[in-house]
Amino acid sequence: MRTAWLLTLLGVTTMSLSYGGEVVLHRSDPSNVQARAVPVTVGVPFAVGQLTDEKAVALFDAGGKAVPCQTAVTSRWWGRGGSVQTLLVSFLADTAQERYVLRYGAGVSAGPLPTPAVTAKTDGDAVVVNAGVLHARLGGGFIQQLAYDANGDGKFTADETVVDSGKPAVLRCGEFSSAFGKPERVEIEEAGPIRAVVRIAGHHQSPAGQKSIAYDVRLTFYAGLALIRLDHTFLQDTDQVFADLPFVSLDLPLAMGKASVTFGLDAGKEATVQAADGRVGLLQVGPGQKESIAGTNSEEFRRILEERKKWWSPDEEARWTKGPEITEWATTLADSTGKRKVGERAAGWMLVTPEGKPWALTAGVRYFWQLHPKAFALDRGVLRIFAYPDDLGRPLHLHVGTAKTHTIVLALHPTTTPLHPPRRIPWLTTSYFPSPQWYCDSGVWGQVLPRKEGQFSLYETEASRTIRSDFVERPERSNGYGMLNFGDIAWGGNKWGNLETAYDHGMAVQFIRTGDREVFDCFERAVWHFRDVDVQQAKVPGAWDWGLWLIPGYMPEKLAQECDKDAALREKIFYWTGTQPPELGGVHRHSYMHFANAADNPAPSTTSYPEKRLRMYSGSCDVGGHGWIVGLVDHYLLTGDRRSLEVAELAGQWVLKRGGTGWGRDNWKNIDLAWLYRATGKQEYLQRLMEAIDVIYNDRESTVERIAAQDKTLMSPFYTILQFFKHVHQMTDDPGVRQKFLDLVTRWIDHVPTADSHIGPVFQYVRDYRDSRCHTDFADLAYAYLLTGDRKYLDKSLNTFDFYLHFAYHSTAFFSVPEYLYALDKAGLSALTDPAPSVRAGxxxxxxxxxxxxxxxxxxxxxxxxxxxxxxxxxxxxxxxxxxxxxxxxxxxxxxxxxxxxxxxxxxxxxxxxxxxxxxxxxxxxxxxx
The missing domain is CATH 2.60.40 (Immunoglobulin-like)
Incomplete structure (x- = not known):
């Protein structure tokens, strides 16, 4: 247990504080918001046995004053006594405070309650939320009523009504709406006192009861604040492979007449217009992705494209021959005078100031321009926030199983005291995080080392450079924006990475090691994309999913539909179609336009595999070698975001249903199960893991044979296998798992062949091949050293590690290498001191x-x-x-x-x-x- 001490100037005398320990939470805010009460929610990790009583916690500011907070256990050390592993802490921060202190353990009791507190209570089929200055009634329809105490007198008068009960706020998708039919779920997930979270889920329906796409919205309210955060998810779960959605919006009929509307534009600029009986709005668009197929300059490809023109739709022909319809960034303002371009990348907020009312409303969408197309409108008194706009001239053609989440913020304030500046408060970017040392010492992410100035400099330089290049700079270079793209990275030919290999998990570990807020934001954007777009979240209608195969021009939609029906035609075009149809929880592999595969395919006529020439690979959607959901669990542990865990569990259920046991790189599925057990403690995950350990260990005599074959393979035989052994041991301390892990890793290190290099002997499979499957081997060796203290695990691998890390900056590095660095630090060894490459040429x-x-x-x-x-x-x-x-x-x-x-x-x-x-x-x- 970590104990705080007060050092004195009188020799070595120390005095113990009267409580168990403390965690310092440090301010982090790229927007530099200045406010007295900013909502903060953060997951705080604890080591095994460190926090046994979750009620024995209290929050204090830097001056020692008690601060109201709300806590919830999000995970425990399930297999090691059940102490708290991660605790979700919510509070309202005064951003003038650079740090807060969470005290815990013996002698600590709960702190004060906020005044006022926020409450959420069931009232029939509805939920009533009281945040002091804000009252809301939620349920059928969506937001049935909303009122704001603008003058702070504790009363709600008629002119302080924002949404009237006769005209509720609704969710819309074309002619379908949440106003028709009851929601399928209205649930209080948190009831205060700092924040209340209400989940409303159902389907957009027509007046006749016909269902369209699903909606799932979490509304978060805060004590004493007139602020609502809406995490709004829509999901294409219809009985069609593709659904054409005219628009998707949140509509709030405001109880007002005329109003002025101010929109946030580029670079702090604003545009104010008057709204009366018509519509005013702001539309944000951006350039589309240019579809391309590798090898299109060859004569064979031109011939094939010519043959397939007969299948093209007008849209596909335009995309292929003319490029994307929208080629540049544009923000367009529309009012009674017409439409005009007012910028390129809007700030993503609008301010509505009603005439004769004491309140005004600021609305915002996080990552507004990055998630283009987007729009705001005030249409005859209805505030409309568009996830997909209604005036683009074309519907959103959305594949079944695809979801999208937007974070929307509604902030009410007196007309006389608007938010200053309004563009900042809605984003809720302020947080207070534990230090890297605290994160690392918790052991939740294994034994990892915080970044230390001057230590392992080559790795630290290249790790930071790689993440920044991929997730900050690459989106600008490769147009990595758009509602279905933002958060992923595009490879050559628009082949999307789908976060290979658990890149989001790598960024999570890099964040806890460094405290780098830019890395955290990149990690969170990647998670948001992956959990919405790259995981199959609805059943596919029919026996085949022809939608997976679409590549505009080369594989038109009509041709794909025919392949669904005609096996001979399918055989002619594809050399592999994968598991069909994709199942709930499957993860799409290197998807093309995020729902079909491999822009590197069809294979060129020069490929060394004749059976693949000019044919296509398609259809991979499972949880095996490319099913990485660990980052979703990281996000849940770090932020408490329930949707991240829910989607991860979809994939976990796929593994329990379809996943087998045995050797092979598909043991990624068992790493996934290990992290799901870490988050949930569900025995079904642990039981499958123990079965897999036994199957592999019972075949341990094949280890030497597998090692001998490494000169013909891409990776070590243990790539992912010993990783999940290690995770299980860390979470259970099971002596049997420890013994099996050490037996296998020792067999490997004692027999791995070596080869010469210009810096000395290194593992042959590392010298001969460049692949991403080597980092985890070093983490396994580090863990063996930490378990035994035997230096041979480091001594036999150190030169190879130093050698390999001159090159291999891939996602796997960021969560594996720090474990080896930790072991080197413990052993007093040095590595990676060469300068980083400054010229990437010869x-x-x-x-x-x-x-x-x-x-x-x-x-x-x-x-x-x-x-x-x-x-x-x-x-x-x-x-x-x-x-x-x-x-x-x-x-x-x-x-x-x-x-x-x-x-x-x-x-x-x-x-x-x-x-x-x-x-x-x-x-x-x-x-x-x-």
Whole structure:
């Protein structure tokens, strides 16, 4: 247990505080909001046995004053005594406070209640919420009534009614609405005192009772605040493979007459218009993704495209021949005078100020322009917030099983004191997080090490650079925006990553190690995308899902429909169609436009696999080698977001239904189950894991044979297997699992073959292949060292680890490598001290006017999954006078060359150039390279 101490100046005397321990929560806010009461909810982790009584917690500000808070246990150390693993803490923060302190344990009792508190109570079929200044009635329809105490006198007068009971706020999808038919769920998930959460779920229906898509909305209210956060999810779960949705909106009829409306535009600009009997609105659009197919310049592809024109719809023909209809960012304002462009990327908020009312309403959508298309409108007194606008001229063509969640904020305030500035408060970006040391010490994410200045510098530099490049810079480079795209990253040919390999989990671990808010925001955006778009969340009608195959132009929708019916036609076009139909909880693999596969396919005529030439791969949607849901569990533990866990459990149920046991990289499914057990404690997950451990361990004698075959495979035989063994042991402390884990990892380290490199012997499968399946091996070895204290697990692998981490910055690195770094730190070992590559090419220059020695590091690669073989080449360093020093290159694959250029009496510009057949190079030095 962590104990706080008061040091004195009198020698070594210390005095224990009168409570068990404390967690310091540090302010984090990229928007730098200044306010006295900002909602904060954060998941706080605890080590095994650290917090046994969840009621023995209280929150204090930096000055020691007790602060009201609300807590809930979101997970426990289920297999190790049941103490709290993660505690969800909600409070209203004064942003002038840089930190808050959560005290816990013996001697701590619950703190004060807020005045006023927020309450949520059932009233018949409805729920009534009282937040002090805000009253709401929720249920059939949606928001049945809303009132705001604008003058703060504790009463609600007629002019303080915002939504009248006769005209409720509703959810709409074209002609279908939540106003027709009862919701299927109205549930109080949290009832105060700091925040109340009410979930309303059902289907948009027609007046005749016909159902359209589903809605699932969580409304969050806060004590004493006139603020509502709505996490609004719509899901295409109809009986059609595709549904055409004219628009999707939240409509709030406001109890008012005329009003002025202000829209937030680019760069802090605003536009104010008057609204009376007509409609005023703001439309945000952005450029679409340009569909492309690898190999389209070949004669065969042009012939195939010509043949398939007869199947094209006008929309597909336009997409293929003319590019996307929208090619640039545009924000368009519409009022009684017409339409006009007023910017490119709007801020995503609007302010409605009614005439003659004491209240005004600010509404906002988080990531408004990034999730384009979006729109706001005030239409004859109805505030309309569009998840998909009604004036684009084309419907949203949405695949079954696809969902989308938007965070909408409604903030009421007196007309005389509007929010300043209104663009900031709605986003709720303020948080207070524990320190990286606290996160790491909890053990919830394994034994990981906080980032330390100057330690393991190559890894820390490249890890930060890679995440920022992929999730901050790449969206701008590759147009990674749009409602179904934002949060994922596009690879070549619009082949989407779908967060390979659990990239969101990697970012979660990087965040807890660093406290980097930018990493947390990237992680959260990735989770939001993945859980909505990449996980199948509804059953597919029929025996086949022809929608998975669509690639505009090459695989038109009409042709796909015919393939559904015609097996011979299907066989002609596809070399693999996967498991059909995709089932609830399956994860889409590298989806094209997020619901069909592999823009790298159809395979080119030059492929070495004749059966694949000019045919397509399609249909993978399962939870195996590409079913990564760990990041969803991370998000639940870090934020308490229930939807993340709910979607993760969909995939978990798929595994329990379809997943088997045994060797292979598909043991990702067992890592998923391990994390679901961590979050839920459900025995069905643990039981399957124990069965899988027994099946693999009973076949342990094949280990040496599998290791011997590594020169013909891409990865170690244990890639994902020992990872889930490790997770199970961490969560249960089961001695049998410990023994089996150590037996298998020892068999592996004692028999793994090695090969020479230019920095010494390294594991052969790492030297010969570049693949993402190696990081976890180092985490396994680190755990074996921590369990036994035996240095051989580190000594035999350290050089390979240092070698491999010159190249392998992939999602798996971010959650595996920190465990090895932790072990190195414990053992007092060093690694990864070379400079990071500054030139990602084979040629560079540097200026030397001092004639001092220069350290060069040359990083050699042969490409992803390209077998290493003999080659010819050299690294040449040319001095200012033209003198050439050469280092021979005779083998491909990965290699590292550490060269020292000694003083030679020359000054001026030096050149280094690396060339070898079948290889490419990165260059680094302890001087600036040009």
């Amino acid at each position: 040629k560079a220059f540097w200026a030397d006017e001092t004639d001092k020695p220069v350290k060069l590091v040359v990083y050699q690669q042969s490409g992803y999954r390209v077998a290493a073989g003999e080659t010819t080449g050299a690294i040449e360093v040319t001095s200012p006078s033209g003198k050439v020093t050469s280092t021979k290159i005779d083998r491909g694959g990965l290699d590292v060359y550490r060269l020292t250029i000694p003083p030679d009496g020359e000054k001026g510009t030096y050149k280094v150039e690396a060339k070898a057949t079948g290889c490419y190079f990165w260059l680094a030095a302890d001087v600036p390279l040009l």
